[in-house]
Amino acid sequence: PIKLIEATDHSASFGNRLQTALHFGSLVADGFMFTLAERPQDIQNIGKELIRESKALGVGGRLTKRSKSLFELSDKGDWVGMREELVRTKDDVEQSMMELHDEEMAHMISLGGWLRGFQLGATSTVERYSEAKAKILGRIEVVEYFLDRLDTLKPDLKQTEMVSALIGRLREIRLVMVEASGQTLTEAQVARLKKLADQAEAVATAKVDPDGNFLEKTKL
Numbered sequence: 001p002i003k004l005i006e007a008t009d010h011s012a013s014f015g016n017r018l019q020t021a022l023h024f025g026s027l028v029a030d031g032f033m034f035t036l037a038e039r040p041q042d043i044q045n046i047g048k049e050l051i052r053e054s055k056a057l058g059v060g061g062r063l064t065k066r067s068k069s070l071f072e073l074s075d076k077g078d079w080v081g082m083r084e085e086l087v088r089t090k091d092d093v094e095q096s097m098m099e100l101h102d103e104e105m106a107h108m109i110s111l112g113g114w115l116r117g118f119q120l121g122a123t124s125t126v127e128r129y130s131e132a133k134a135k136i137l138g139r140i141e142v143v144e145y146f147l148d149r150l151d152t153l154k155p156d157l158k159q160t161e162m163v164s165a166l167i168g169r170l171r172e173i174r175l176v177m178v179e180a181s182g183q184t185l186t187e188a189q190v191a192r193l194k195k196l197a198d199q200a201e202a203v204a205t206a207k208v209d210p211d212g213n214f215l216e217k218t219k220l
Helices: 001-004 017-036 040-056 060-076 079-099 103-127 131-137 140-151 159-182 185-204
Strands: none
Touching: 001 017, 001 040, 001 103, 017 040, 017 079, 017 103, 017 159, 017 185, 040 060, 079 103, 103 131, 103 159, 103 185, 131 185, 140 159, 140 185, 159 185
């Protein structure tokens, strides 16, 4: 769903680490999509944004080599190599944050990447339904894993309006999957998942105040 990716503000910045980490993961996911679409300039733009966000997270030093490699692979048109480099980029930043004892935000990077991929996958499946796509979307253990990670956030962070809303959307996504009871998701269920994924992304990128409360009413 390239139109959805094109409509995204990849240069968005956030005043808190949690949303910055979520955005970093989302950028990696969109970078993957641009390699599939074979759009080198867009990939380089994503690479620049990844550098900016890694600096905002305080781990920019380890990304210099990765970004240079990503740009070189982009110039060569090595699409597989770029996807592998994007994975290494994400892993490097997560590892750096673990070394800084910032495990919470390392998990948020993974959550941001999964959520964006889930949104794109749900959008694609709604536009052209197939059982194969629906089966990939219905991996309830992944949703449960991220709900567990969100549950381990510090209480003052977990109880903010933004995080509470994000948890709420993921719980609703899980309920749709439970409803499927191990069967392939129907077209109607996939449509519901897409709507919930869109809402979760809106929460993840919403403008919030320093206390994590929405500055503008987000439609949920």
